[in-house]
Amino acid sequence: MQPFTYVRADSLDAALSEASQPGAAIMAGGTTMVDLMRGNLAAPSRLVDIGHLPGLSEIDTTGPVLRFGALARMADVAEDATLLRDYPALSESLRLAASQQLRNAATLGGNILQRTRCQYFRDGISNCNKRVPGSGCSALDGENREMGLLGTSDQCVATYPGDWGAALAAFDTSVELRSVGGSRTVPFAQFHLPYGDDPAHESVVQPGEIVTAITVQAMPAGRKSTYVKVRDRQSYAYAVVSATVALEMDGDTVTSARVSLGGVASKPWRAPEAEAVLTGRTLTEAVALEAGAAAFAAARPLHHNAFKIELGRRAVARAALLASKRT
Amino acid sequence: MSVQTIPVTLEVNGHNHSLHLDPRTTLLDALREHLGMTGTKVGCNHGTCGACTVHIDGHARLACLTLAAAATGHSILTIEGLAAADGTPHPMQAAFVAYDALQCGYCTPGQIMSAIACVAEGHTRTDDEIRDYMSGNLCRCAAYPNIVAAVRHVAGAV
Numbered sequence: 298m299q300p301f302t303y304v305r306a307d308s309l310d311a312a313l314s315e316a317s318q319p320g321a322a323i324m325a326g327g328t329t330m331v332d333l334m335r336g337n338l339a340a341p342s343r344l345v346d347i348g349h350l351p352g353l354s355e356i357d358t359t360g361p362v363l364r365f366g367a368l369a370r371m372a373d374v375a376e377d378a379t380l381l382r383d384y385p386a387l388s389e390s391l392r393l394a395a396s397q398q399l400r401n402a403a404t405l406g407g408n409i410l411q412r413t414r415c416q417y418f419r420d421g422i423s424n425c426n427k428r429v430p431g432s433g434c435s436a437l438d439g440e441n442r443e444m445g446l447l448g449t450s451d452q453c454v455a456t457y458p459g460d461w462g463a464a465l466a467a468f469d470t471s472v473e474l475r476s477v478g479g480s481r482t483v484p485f486a487q488f489h490l491p492y493g494d495d496p497a498h499e500s501v502v503q504p505g506e507i508v509t510a511i512t513v514q515a516m517p518a519g520r521k522s523t524y525v526k527v528r529d530r531q532s533y534a535y536a537v538v539s540a541t542v543a544l545e546m547d548g549d550t551v552t553s554a555r556v557s558l559g560g561v562a563s564k565p566w567r568a569p570e571a572e573a574v575l576t577g578r579t580l581t582e583a584v585a586l587e588a589g590a591a592a593f594a595a596a597r598p599l600h601h602n603a604f605k606i607e608l609g610r611r612a613v614a615r616a617a618l619l620a621s622k623r624t
Numbered sequence: 625m626s627v628q629t630i631p632v633t634l635e636v637n638g639h640n641h642s643l644h645l646d647p648r649t650t651l652l653d654a655l656r657e658h659l660g661m662t663g664t665k666v667g668c669n670h671g672t673c674g675a676c677t678v679h680i681d682g683h684a685r686l687a688c689l690t691l692a693a694a695a696t697g698h699s700i701l702t703i704e705g706l707a708a709a710d711g712t713p714h715p716m717q718a719a720f721v722a723y724d725a726l727q728c729g730y731c732t733p734g735q736i737m738s739a740i741a742c743v744a745e746g747h748t749r750t751d752d753e754i755r756d757y758m759s760g761n762l763c764r765c766a767a768y769p770n771i772v773a774a775v776r777h778v779a780g781a782v
């Protein structure tokens with residue numbers, strides 16, 4: 298870990314001013330940040346601890362716009378009874394993530410900004426275009442079971458690992474940002490950047506900017522939603538693949554569908570191809586599997602991860618069938 | 625290069641400790657290396673094993689991913705703070721002994737801290753729920769069945 302100056306901000310304005318200093322980085326729960334610093338994957342000269350700021354931990358899950366303060370803790374939000382009833386997919390994505398110790402510390406804002414778990418990025422020595430732009434990607438021909446197959450590029454095949462972000466992608470989500478210069482709101486679909494030629498840049502967040510809230514437009518399909526997470530072990534593991542489905546139905550017919558994927562893509566991944574298959578159809582297992590296949594139509598499998606296409610197809614299908622049974 | 629230190633006050637098991645620490649010091653290292661409280665264990669130092677679990681303001685947290693400076697102003701409870709003043713073990717400690725919920729014992733302080741939080745939060749309705757809420761604590765001796773039994777026992781007693 299490189300030396301840094303620790304600054305604990307006691308107001309948002311103070312935090313914004315500290316964050317605008319050269320070399321500054323934000324720490325909220327620290328569950329990603331401390332580990333990145335320990336591995337020298339982040340080396341801020343000034344660490345701005347926003348974890349104690351008042352006013353950014355509130356959530357409102359009842360209004361026409363759901364509002365999640367950036368500092369709300371995963372564990373607290375996972376326990377919110379209204380969210381569990383009206384948007385089970387969002388609630389489940391949090392409860393099925395990490396461990397209770399981590400969920401108690403980790404914030405919702407930090408969660409959407411967590412970095413890939415790609416071993417070649419984390420090990421600090423392999424070629425990695427995320428860590429050292431231009432050095433190459435060891436995962437392309439390496440051990441690539443954990444890597445992505447959607448939204449990847451020849452420069453980087455790492456996956457975005459977060460569950461909450463994967464589920465948020467199925468909804469009309471936005472992220473509110475503040476800096477000393479003002480505020481802006483970014484649609485979630487544009488919040489994370491596609492890899493293309495520049496995998497080192499993962500989100501639109503600029504130095505000095507602080508995420509203050511995540512908002513989700515209320516929608517009836519929230520109730521008929523679910524988050525299916527497939528893991529290598531039953532609990533406390535990142536998704537090998539995850540599928541979020543939210544449906545509006547008229548009898549057995551799907552009138553509107555939202556589908557997103559996690560664990561298989563460079564960013565939280567919306568799957569409009571799967572939504573198109575479901576919309577207007579009577580939901581049967583065959584239709585659900587057809588939607589799953591459509592979600593992976595553009596997949597670029599690597600040597601060790603092609604199995605995720607079939608696994609993902611079935612995860613989408615299972616999520617669709619489970620979601621349709623929710624009331 | 626001389627390392628700059630900052631004043632850090634930690635409230636551990638009801639006592640305040642004033643330290644001067646390199647800002648990089650984790651709560652885990654502050655407890656073990658600076659306060660000599662070695663009950664909290666170092667396993668992975670990456671947030672994956674749970675050996676370093678302590679309570680911060682009543683919630684189970686990982687001391688290896690918490691900077692000591694960030695823990696100032698919060699109340700920290702470690703395994704050393706569980707027994708009563710007369711030395712009587714905490715009911716969860718007693719249950720771990722009664723149910724033989726350990727072999728080498730390395731993971732045990734972290735397991736017990738998580739187990740107490742698991743019961744306090746009411747995540748003990750089924751064995752599966754206990755396992756899920758305890759899954760952040762790995763046991764390389766695989767004492768899991770007996771750990772679940774100990775937690776179930778304490779949950780039933782409260």
Ligand SMILES: Cc1cc2nc3c(=O)[nH]c(=O)nc-3n(C[C@H](O)[C@H](O)[C@H](O)COP(=O)(O)OP(=O)(O)OC[C@H]3O[C@@H](n4cnc5c(N)ncnc54)[C@H](O)[C@@H]3O)c2cc1C
Pocket residue numbers: 322323324325326327328329330331367368393394395396399402403404405406407408409410411458459460461502506507508509533534535536670671672
């Ligand atoms: C062992 C382990 C297992 C895990 N398993 C899972 C899992 O299964 N599913 C899952 O989804 N996650 C998992 N995680 C990741 C965990 O959920 C994230 O580390 C956590 O959500 C990050 O939140 P934080 O508040 O601790 O962020 P921090 O570590 O404080 O920050 C993370 C990043 O976001 C930036 N940041 C934080 N808050 C803001 C803000 N408000 N504005 C601007 N920038 C900000 C920081 O600068 C940093 O770059 C796991 C982590 C570990 C260590």
Ligand code: FES
Pocket residue numbers: 665666667668669670671672673674675676677686687688689
């Ligand atoms: S030492 Fe902290 S989780 Fe392993």
Ligand code: FES
Pocket residue numbers: 725726727728729730731732762763764765766767
């Ligand atoms: S008792 Fe040995 S690691 Fe758990």
